[in-house]
Amino acid sequence: MTNDANTGASSLFEHLLELRSRLLAIVLSILLIFISLAYFAQDIYQYLALPLLEVMPDGSNMIATDVASPFFAPFKLTLVVSIFAAMPYILYQVWSFIAPGLYQNEKRLVAPLLFGSSLLFYGGIAFAYFIVFPLAFAFFSSVAPEGVTIATDISSYLDFVLKLFFAFGAAFEIPIAIILMCWTGFTTPAKLREKRPYVIVGVFVVGMLLTPPDIISQTLLAIPMWLLFELGVIFASFYTNNSDEDEQQNEQANDV
Template structure:
């Protein structure tokens, strides 16, 4: 009887998971259908940081026959995922929330919201701050006689990688909170490693940005500040083992 009940419960969870995954996919597709008409405009907006610094008379090119069609729609699909992310996170939360304790719910809900806002912040920082500086640098170091004519598909792949890199880098506070909450590390231990962290963020800044001190610093400093912010928020959370012990004492 127990095995039958367990099997039925597993089937119900799988059915709910399928339903929520389907809802996520449908939400992305609905947003995509609404934005598809503006695919060319969206790509034009994405290309503005590069077009603004390209030499007069130069343009972006398409080396593949189908890329003028597929590149804007590929970008629109990515934008659709970004736009639908709050609903996707809501579906994830609705699926995992019933299996969490009250104290875990109080932690996970802000983390889901905070992680999405930080990711959007990283993407915005890359577009409005890093791209103008990076593309200006790349254009200024082109050898004499070289005509700058960037392929639209290559440009899209390049900026999407940077978007995800900066979005992931801005998740540092979330990572620190989880490390402290799970007991993997502690606030005191991370504070003691601050000098190594500062060196590390500048190394990451050097790897993710053009080889000039301005853009490297523009990434490294926010990452350092986010590390400090993560320590501040992590200090408000007790490790999970301590919370479990407190819960058991209360019982």
């Protein structure tokens, strides 16, 4: 018993040491990218502000209501960009940590899911920047009351767009979540298809909760979520456990 306890304790200690080393590697990768991009912090913020600046009325500009915001806002954005850029390496470290404890069939599933999740997250961010922002900001600018000068604070704008980035990035992970639920046996593609009407209502509710209170942002998030749901159901059909399908077929045969 003592030897087993010592073996378990040493194994746990080794896992904790490995976890610490991988977390340090993640932090160092983010720090290195941040240091490399820090010189271009102002340019990065300028690029982020383009969708708003292009639709603002003539004579309008962005403003800084806080004394330190012209300095801190660009560097805050650069830090977030560094985390986004390091995401593939972060996912690789996660994969390297959990891979030894997985079976071979689980490794064949998890590896492409980690790769696909990063692509989908980047896709959500790109969709928000190139599609949603121009439409939403043009709408906001057009509905401003007469006599009201549009002058958006740079810190408020940064917080606003980062929320949308995270919302769209997370929403685009729907296919990954569906595949995992079906593969683990939590549900099946057939059951998800039966619940399609509820899903359509649900994605519009989620779009309302995750986006600013305007119909454009809500719709532009809800429709891709619904399409991604359909895509996830299609791909989940290939990842469904064969054993689960066999059990369902056997149950149906017994009922007959």
